[in-house]
Amino acid sequence: MKRSEGTKGIVKSEKMKTSFFHFFIFSFLLLLFACTKGLYTHEAARVAAEDYYSMLIKGNYKGFVNGYADAENMPEGFRSQLEDATAQFVADNMRSLVSVSAISDSLCEDSTAYVMLGLCFSDSTIEQIEVPLVLMENGWKMK
Numbered sequence: 040m041k042r043s044e045g046t047k048g049i050v051k052s053e054k055m056k057t058s059f060f061h062f063f064i065f066s067f068l069l070l071l072f073a074c075t076k077g078l079y080t081h082e083a084a085r086v087a088a089e090d091y092y093s094m095l096i097k098g099n100y101k102g103f104v105n106g107y108a109d110a111e112n113m114p115e116g117f118r119s120q121l122e123d124a125t126a127q128f129v130a131d132n133m134r135s136l137v138s139v140s141a142i143s144d145s146l147c148e149d150s151t152a153y154v155m156l157g158l159c160f161s162d163s164t165i166e167q168i169e170v171p172l173v174l175m176e177n178g179w180k181m182k
Contacts, residue, residue: 079146083178084146085141085154087172092158100122100129103125106181107182135160141155142167150173155170156168156169
């Protein structure tokens with residue numbers, strides 16, 4: 040009889056290990072889903088688009104260019120030229136830009152979003168543009 044009691048203890052121990060393993064996997068997956076779901080929201084996409092275009096108002100052209108999805112893979116010379124071209128474009132076309140606000144957005148199932156921004160200029164005109172974004176590991180980036 041003592042021998043069977045020992046076997047029951049081993050069986051219970053194995054079941055506890057299996058249950059703990061399943062609980063651990065479930066908790067890990069839940070945490071992973073919760074973290075990525077926090078980035079995949081309407082609000083996160085809107086804030087990212089607003090932030091990138093607000094950089095233009097502040098003259099942070101390097102930050103704006105770094106907001107592109109492939110910015111990390113750009114050769115330094117190309118990145119520098121893109122920053123200069125952005126600065127020139129803003130000087131020629133957007134120097135009176137005073138504020139940016141998200142008007143609407145749409146999230147797609149393939150981790151992309153389209154945010155409609157309202158660009159308000161100093162003469163009270165508002166221009167609407169659509170900013171395509173893609174969700175990456177470190178947040179929303181411009182396409």
